[in-house]
Amino acid sequence: MWDEKKVRIIDIADELGVSTATVSNVIHGKTNKISDATVRRVQEKLVERGYIPNMAATLLAQNNSRIIGVVINNHPKYEGRVLEDPFISSAVNALSDALESHGYFLMLKKTSEIMDIIPFASMWNMDGMVIMGFCEDEYQKLRDRIRIPFVVYDGIFNNDRNICNLTLDDFDGGRQVGTYFREHARKSVLFIADNQLRPDFDRYEGLCSGYGRRADFLEVPMSKGERQAFYRNVLPKYQNLDSVFAASDYYAAEVMNYLINAGTRVPDDVWVVGFDDVELCRNVIPQLSSVRQDVNMRAQKAVEYLERMKADRSYSATEKIPVQFVPRMSCGKSSKFSTVE
Numbered sequence: 001m002w003d004e005k006k007v008r009i010i011d012i013a014d015e016l017g018v019s020t021a022t023v024s025n026v027i028h029g030k031t032n033k034i035s036d037a038t039v040r041r042v043q044e045k046l047v048e049r050g051y052i053p054n055m056a057a058t059l060l061a062q063n064n065s066r067i068i069g070v071v072i073n074n075h076p077k078y079e080g081r082v083l084e085d086p087f088i089s090s091a092v093n094a095l096s097d098a099l100e101s102h103g104y105f106l107m108l109k110k111t112s113e114i115m116d117i118i119p120f121a122s123m124w125n126m127d128g129m130v131i132m133g134f135c136e137d138e139y140q141k142l143r144d145r146i147r148i149p150f151v152v153y154d155g156i157f158n159n160d161r162n163i164c165n166l167t168l169d170d171f172d173g174g175r176q177v178g179t180y181f182r183e184h185a186r187k188s189v190l191f192i193a194d195n196q197l198r199p200d201f202d203r204y205e206g207l208c209s210g211y212g213r214r215a216d217f218l219e220v221p222m223s224k225g226e227r228q229a230f231y232r233n234v235l236p237k238y239q240n241l242d243s244v245f246a247a248s249d250y251y252a253a254e255v256m257n258y259l260i261n262a263g264t265r266v267p268d269d270v271w272v273v274g275f276d277d278v279e280l281c282r283n284v285i286p287q288l289s290s291v292r293q294d295v296n297m298r299a300q301k302a303v304e305y306l307e308r309m310k311a312d313r314s315y316s317a318t319e320k321i322p323v324q325f326v327p328r329m330s331c332g333k334s335s336k337f338s339t340v341e
Contacts, residue, residue: 007049007051009027012042012049015049018042026042027051066105066127067126068104068106068126068303069117069128070130070131071108071117072110073114074112075112075133079223086278086279087248090276091153092108093295094298094299095130097296098296098300104127104303114131114138114139114141115141117142118142118146128149128150128151129150130150130152131153137157139161143161147313149162149309149315154166154168156198159316160316162314164302164316164319166298166301166302167320168323169320169321170203171202173206174205174291176206176291176324177210177245177325178212178245180325180331181243182211182212184331186243187240187242188242188243189216189244190217190244190245191203191207191215191246192220192247192251192255193247193251194220194251196219203291207245216238228258235255242269243271244256245275246275248274248276249275249276249281249290250280252274253274253280256286256288266286268332271289271332272330272331273289273290274289274290276290276291276293277290278290286329287329288330289326290325290326291323292323292326294321
């Protein structure tokens with residue numbers, strides 16, 4: 001229903017005896033052909049009447065909308081809860097802060113089809129996008145279909161297009177964990193992931209490099225319900241297991257919870273380490289050791305790359321963000337002696 005109390009452009013124009021085009025031009029900053037006196041009269045009347053512009057229409061009418069789309073792959077493994085994933089939520093939170101600090105608006109979309117991005121970007125006249133979680137060939141296909149700049153998180157592809165790709169040094173993160181296990185004489189190490197693809201496999205390869213020999217690799221089901229049964233059936237087979245490195249904090253916390261409920265003592269019997277170092281790690285007992293990525297640094301770099309691409313449409317780059325292993329109580333380290341917090 002029409003809000004009769006809402007002040008319209010035509011109301012302002014009628015009260016001042018000017019055209020609606022004049023009022024609209026003042027609202028949108030197009031005042032080159034309007035006298036200073038008229039501009040002041042219109043502005044004063046807008047304030048007096050409490051006029052609230054339709055910001056969506058205002059932004060869409062401009063060549064520079066200041067809208068950045070953040071698009072996340074709604075992969076079936078998230079079971080409809082992708083935005084509840086600890087890494088996804090922390091990444092979006094960091095992007096929100098970084099974009100706002102640069103004067104941008106964030107618009108969020110989750111989809112399992114990357115080509116859904118095309119109408120989404122066009123409909124909102126976006127200045128750029130940050131995209132997470134799709135396959136390598138999909139990014140290349142998207143680049144052929146849209147002209148606006150976009151930054152990819154963790155893309156695994158040969159970047160010969162106008163794309164900026166922000167990856168992590170996944171191999172080195174795994175290497176740091178493997179080195180820590182080796183230096184502390186861990187005898188039986190298990191790596192857990194839901195696939196054998198990059199970047200998870202890079203973390204496994206790094207683990208083996210730092211550890212000095214091959215660790216066992218356990219590929220778990222993507223369904224949470226299936227994983228619980230899988231743990232019950234498979235983990236008891238690793239009778240001498242003393243260390244677990246999971247490809248994500250979520251899986252690490254899940255495995256640690258299973259082990260504790262099954263009577264295994266963490267860290268006395270088994271050490272557990274995750275990857276990403278989300279807030280969850282500091283809020284479980286024992287506190288979870290993890291490989292930290294700086295989500296705020298990556299978010300700031302994403303905005304910087306978008307601005308470079310806006311200035312130069314041919315610009316592309318791939319940057320590897322460093323990571324740092326943070327040992328905590330789940331590796332037998334007292335919380336007061338934990339490193340960077």
